[in-house]
Every structure is written in structure tokens, then in C-alpha cells.
Amino acid sequence: MDILHDQDNMVTAKISTNLKENIDILEALFVECSDVIKRTLVIGNYNKVQIYMIYIDGMVNKELLEEDTIKNLIFKMDDLPSDNQYEYIKEKGLRTADIGELLTMQNITQTILSGDTVLLIDGYDKAIKIASRFYPNRGVPETKTEVVVRGSKESFSEVLIINRSLIRRRIRDTKLKVKPIQVGVRSKTDISIMYIEDLVQEGLVDEIVNKINDYVIDGIFDSGMLEQLTESSWYSPFPQVQSTERPDKAASAILEGRVVVMVDCSPMVLLFPTTIVSFFQASDDYYNRWELASITRILRYIAAFFAIALPAFYISVINFQPEIIPTPLTLSLAAARDGVPFSVVIEVIVMEVAFELISEAGIRLPGPMGSTVGIVGGLIIGNSAVAANLVSPIIVIIVALTAICSFTIPNEAFAQAFRLNRYLLIILSAFLGFYGFLLGIMIIVTHLAGLKSFGIPYLIPFAVCEVDKNSETRDSILRFPTFALKERPAYANQKQKIKLRKKNK
Amino acid sequence: MVIEDNNKISLKQSRKMLVFDLFSIPGLIVPYLAANTAGRDGILTIIIGTVFAILYAIIILRLSSCIQGGFIEYSQRSVGKILTAFFYLFYLVKLFATLVFSVAFMGSIIRDTFLVDTNFNIIIAILLLTCSYTAFRGVEVRARVIEFLYYIVLVPIIILLLLGIKGIDINNLAPIITSSGTNIIAGSYYVLLAYSAIDLFIIIPAFLCKPTKAKIKFNWSIGFIGLFNLLLFCVTVGNLGVVGTTKKLWATVTVMQMIKMPGGMIKRQDGIMLSLWLLAAFTFISMLIFYLSYLTNKVLGRKDYQYFILPFVVIAFLVTLIKIDITTLFEYYGKYMAYIGFPQSILIPVIIVSIGKLRKIKGVEEEKEDE
Secondary structure, three states: OOOOEOOOOOEOOOOOOOHHHHHHHHHHHOOOOOOEEEEEEEEOOOOOEEEEEEEEOOOEOHHHHHHHHHHHHHHOOOOOOOOOHHHHHHHHHOOOOOEEEEOOHHHHHHHHHOOOEEEEEOOOOOEEEEOOEOOOOOOOOEOOOOOOOOOOOEOOOOOHHHHHHHHHHHOOOOOEEEEEEEEOOOOOEEEEEEEEOOOOOOOHHHHHHHHHOOOOOOOOOOHHHHHHHHOOOOOOOOOOOEEEOOHHHHHHHHHOOOEEEEEOOOOOEEEEOOOHHHHHOOHHHOOOOHHHHHHHHHHHHHHHHHHHHHHHHHHHHHHOOHHHOOHHHHHHHHHHOOOOOOOHHHHHHHHHHHHHHHHHHHHHOOHHHHHHHHHHHHHHHHHHHHHOOOOOHHHHHHHHHHHHHHHOOOOHHHHHHHHHHHHHHHHHHHHHHHHHHHHHHHHHHHHHHHOEEOOEEOOOOOOOHHHHOOOOOOEOOOEOOHHHOOEOOOOOOHHHOEOOOOOOO | OOOOOOOOEOHHHHHHHHHHHHHOOHHHHHHHHHHHHHHHHHHHHHHHHHHHHHHHHHHHHHHHHHHOOOHHHHHHHHHOHHHHHHHHHHHHHHHHHHHHHHHHHHHHHHHHHOOOOOOHHHHHHHHHHHHHHHHHHOHHHHHHHHHHHHHHHHHHHHHHHHHHHHHOOHHHHOOOOOOOHHHHHHHHHHHHHOOHHHHHHHOHHHHEOOOOOOOOOOHHHHHHHHHHHHHHHHHHHHHHHHHHHHHOOOHHHHHHHHOOOOOOOOOOHHHHHHHHHHHHHHHHHHHHHHHHHHHHHHHHOOOOHHHHHHHHHHHHHHHHOOOOOHHHHHHHHHHHHHHHHHHHHHHHHHHHHHHHHHOOOOOHHHHHHHO
8 A cells, every 4th residue: 555545556646626736646656657648738829728638558549639639629729718618628629429527536547547538627626538448459359269150250359348339239229238347456447247127137237246346356357257256156167157259149148138247358258147058058059940959959968968977987887887888899899908008097087188288288379380289189199199009099089079079068168167077977987887977977966956156046947947937948958949939038037028929919 | 036045945846856755765675565565466555555655645744734834843832842852763763764774775786786896885985975965955956956867867767667568478467366455455555665755744844935734735746656666566577577576675676687778789778777766866865864964953953954964974874884684674674664664654743733733833834924
């Protein structure tokens, strides 16, 4: 804490009517900040007044500032009166609609740091905010992690304003609200909470805001940090908040009665609340025909089961219950393992870890090298390991199949949870075979049954069935035809349950 | 629609829980019970036993509709704390005996089917720990687990049993009414004992979202289990015969080995079917641990029932260490249930409610409304 800040890093200095005092405070606050541009001007012809402009280079729209603001102030202020100069400058001097009033030094500094320009006028203990933000950004990028065959290819970016506009384009409803908050004592990260006020459950938005404000943190740089601070079951590997980079998915979630939380500088937005079926739903499920979507969904659920269970099932069958599978297959597997020096469990763990390493290396390396590593690691090393009889070919197939299955899950965070739980099942199966496998399944199911996302049980509609009647069941494992998806999910405001009806009814 | 963590379940959830409780471990031994006492007339014992069970359920639910929720609280107001504690001991013994038998029974099946070379104590210990985790999470979580597993467990088993109809030798099932009336009635009584989970409906209303004065109808659940037991008996005895069925307590598992599934991909489908059955058994055992802890907590007037879970699990484990053959254990357990366990489940609530009516004690819900 220093003389100008309190313990929460809020600026405590008071704004003054004396411009020089205000300049001294701002100079002291922004000492050794070479990117902060300050300019003192004297404007007016017969009645002159001193003004002070301050902004951060690289964060403002220089054209707006130079052409529409400074030029106007220098050349068009001849009729500046002797009193009410503040109001005159605000109305005549600034050729932009987006201006605001700042009454405290804390607000002034925050405005500057957010990329807007602040104008102080001698004789007034308030300042004018000129909205001039222009961050360097990559525009609206193409989606990389949630790719669809049919549907929009747009993705959220790091700029909050762009992200908000992507939602606004899709939902043109006056009831779509945008609630701004700031998180981070030092980062002061802008967060927007978007929801439709008559669709969202009562109290949910306040609960989310309270959860966000529960912690006093230095800085938030991604929505993932916020997600971890708002979860109630922090120990669970399963995400209790859904994240997405797709604007259409976020818009769809808002229309279901959910709340979207956007974090500045993060291309992933958070969707509150969530259930397990949300993680198996992809955007193009709703753009394609219902039969195709249903088949794809069923495949995803089966793949999810394989992703978590296949290696453990293989271990239990080979080590403890080989009589479960047909004898020719057992002999085939045994022949494939002939000469391998390691036990099945070691083989599985080594290959799983190897795959994790290749996967992690592929993410960290730049584009072209990443795919090369994938090919080198997957094909050549795997092939070589089999040829050297270090692992059996069947293990390579098992691990590869498991990986492919985990990649079919649309939500990456949810798929990550499966990776962790897979090891639990592997360990239990290694010691207790099929019995251990079942124990692991029981532990995971019990854990999932106890999870909630902002009061909504995770396993809806598979559990707590009577709550939601038909709405979630029609869009869970199977996707009913679009005309049959008439109701919003259980977590929406129950007074606005119907989302689709025939025009004349 | 926010669901609070208040340990409350819905009527639909409680019905599914009842089906699971009646089917999980009792289902495995019903064919043995019926065939052992009445041979081929086991079909009749199951039908009569199910009818008895429905009547039993009506009595229990009638009594619980007078109590309207907290059984222990009502009992303490009706007969006093000392007598409630005395009655609690009967429930404690019954639940604990059922827990020990269930654990030993499932442990024996697991050892026989899955883990021949593994130490029995390890199987039991891990079984108890896993079930205690589910009990620890509360009745709400247990209900959701059952809802999640409900169709996953029941549908494949029923399909397998229906496939087993093809292998039935009618000579194993007919003619019927060849046993004496005494055997049939005795068999029906033993089948009725398999439905003893119904007596927990004296306690379950405390966990229902809306414990109303009106009778809660669970007859369809009992009827469904009755039909299931009938199918199970027909397939088991039809395939193995009476002698084959009475050779082992879990003859049902044996018959699952014999049924051929189309495709033939899985050679030992009894392993797969038993694993599904095992999932149901986990919930049953966790139910017993939960109620033991819950009742003890209520009687002692403590805040959290979770503190009692581990002690009961440890004691149950120590008791199962006693080297006793499962068939002998079953015999002792059967006699206990027949002469003490089942009669007490009617007598104790009748005494409590009768005294409560005489003393004009109101039900728990009525008492709350008055307050």
C-alpha cells in the first residue's frame, strides 16, 4: 500500500478543481510509464482555459482522437464562454456520441488504463471520458477447437467488445442484458455477464456475481481462472461450467436460459449452469438432420465410455478374466503379446504416458512442427516400439482407439476429465480385474451424481428425471426433430418454458 | 429450478430405489429360496409371496402415513426416548445382520466368479469402502445413482432372462401343486422375507420431498419385482432343474453362464450380467450403511450421520473376518429374519403408532404445520 493507493490497490487521491494538482497526481501515478501520453492545451479565443489530455499509446483510435477531438478542440472553440466551459466543451468540442463523466481519480485512472482518453479541464473537479478504445486484435478468428462441418466458423476473440457484438448479432432482443463487472485488483479485467432477463432463473445472475466477487485476486487473464474460482466442487476433475469459443453456441445457451460470462482477453466464454449432456452437444447437431445428429450423439456416448474404460477393460480381460472374450481372440491377443518383456499394466501405462507426451508436445510446438511431431511420435516411434517388441501391437491399437474416442467429445475440458479418470480405472483393474473396474465405475458415477452446477444436478436428465419432464430427454442421447424441441431445459425460468410453437396456436 | 442439498428425494426416485433394493441381492437368492422349500411349486410361492409383500407394504405405508416423516422423532414423542433406543437396537441388529450377510454373499460371488486367487478380505474391504463412499454422499446422491443405473442394469438382465426362456425344459417346471400346502406357505414366507427392504418405508418418508398423509402407492414396484422373480425362477429352474438350483445359493449366476447371446462375442456373459447386478448390489449395501448411520445419529441426537459410517464399516469388516461358510451364514441369517427380523418390522411400528394414537400424538408433518 502506498500513499496514493489503499490496500485493495484503489486510487485514493482526490480529484481537484485545480488542474495543476490533478496533473501532479496523474504524473505521480503514471511515473515511468512511457506509453502514457499526456498533453496540456490552452483552448478558446477570447475566453481561454487550460485542458489536459491523457491516454495510453497503442490502445486508442488515433484517428478519432486527432481528427475528431483534438482538431475540434484547437480550432473550433473560439466561442468558448467564460463560465459553464465544461458543458460547452462536452457538447461542442467532442464529435463523438460515446462520452462520459468521471468523478473520482480511481475512475479516471481506470478509464485511461482501459484504453479510453481522459480530458481534464481547469476549474472543474470532474473529467470527461472519450471512448477511443482501439486494441490491437486479430478480428473475428476462425474456430480451432470446436470445428463443425455445417454452421458458422466464427470464434470469439480476445476483445470483449467484439465478443459482445457477436452475440448481439445473433440475439436482437431488448431483454438481452449485459452486466459489466471488473475482477482483479491489479488487472481490473472487464467481464460481461450476458443473459436474457425473462429466461434466466431468478437469482442465478446474482449468485454468479457473488461467486465471482467472493475472491480478491490480483489478476484474471483467462476465463479458465474465473471458472476455477466459481466452481463449488473444486476437487472434481469434471468441469461444472461449460466453456466455448463459438458465438452460436453461446447465443443458443442464452436462449436456453443460461448465463454467458465473457472475460476480456479470453477467447473462451463460460456458460452457467451446465449438465453432463451439454458436453456431448455440438453446434452442428442442430444444423444437421435429426437422424444424423442422433446417430452422432450415440457414437459420442459410446466413444466416451470407451475413452474412459477401454484400457482398464483390456487389462482386466487379459490379466484376470480372459475367458470373457472368445477363445480365438484370446489366443490372438496372447500371440500378439508374445515376447513383450513388460506386464500388460506397464505396457498400458507407458503407452498412455507416451501418448500424453506426444499430445502435449504437439500443442506446444509451432504449427508445422506440431503435426510433424504427431506423425513422428505416433507412427514412427509407435511402429518402432512394436518392432522392437517393447510393446504389443494390440496396445497401440487400444491407446490409439482410446485417444480417438476422447477426441470425439466436443468439449475439451470434459474430455480431459476422462483422461484423469482413465488412470483410476487402470489402477483398480490392475489390482482387482473386472471387480476393480466396476468399483471404479461406481465411484465415478457416485461422484457425478453428487455434482451440481449452480444448484442444477449434473446428471440431468439421466437422474432427477421428474424435474424436467421431456425437455432435456428429447435433446440428450437422441436429438428429437427440431419441431419436437418445444421446451427450454430445466434450468430456465419455468414461466418461459416454451421456446417453439406453431404460429396459430 | 435449484435443487438444494437437503437429503430429500422424490416419490419417483424412491420407487426406483425400492425396485433396486428388492432386485439386487434378494433377487439372486429368490430362485434358491423358492426351489429349496417348494421345488417346482416355487412359482406359487413367488406369486403368494409377492401378494404377501404387497399386503406388507400396505401395512407399513399405512403406519408411515400416521408418522408422516421422521420415524425416530415420532417414536420419541410416542413412547419416549428410552423405549425408542430399545426399539432402535432391534433395527440396528437387523440392518447390521443384513449388511454382514450381503457383504459376505457378494464377496463370495465375486471371489467365485471374478477373483478366485484374491484374498477374500481384500474383496470385502474394498466393497465396504466403495459402498461407504456412496452412503457418505447421502440419500439424494444414492437416489441419483440408482436413477442413472436403473435402465442400464435392468434392461440387459431382463433381455438375457428372456433369451433364457428358449432353454427352459418344461419338465423342470411342471407339474405344479405337487408340494404340500405347508411347504408352499413356508416358501411364500421365505420369499416374503426377500422383500424385507419394504420395512425401510417406515423411515424413508423422512427423506421424501412431500411426505403426505395419503398412502404412497408402491405396489407397482413390488408387482414388477414379483414378475421379475417369477421370470428368474422359471429361467433358473427351467434350465437347471430343482436340484441344480438348490445346489448353490446363487444359482442365478450359474444359469447366466448357460444362456447363449446372439453374436457370441462375449463368451462369459455371466461376468457381464453379474457386473451389472453388482452395481445394484453396491447401492443396496450403501443403503444399509446409510440407514445404520442415520438411525444411530438420530437416536444419539448428533448433527451429522457421516461420523458413524466408518465405525459401522470397520465393525462389519471385522465380523466378516469370522470364518463361516456362506451357506451356514445364510441359514443363520434366514432363521433370524424368519423369527425376529421380519416380525419386528411389523410389531415395532404397530406398537409405536398405537401408543401414539392413544396419546393423540400427531404426525411429524402435522406437528410442523401446527408450529
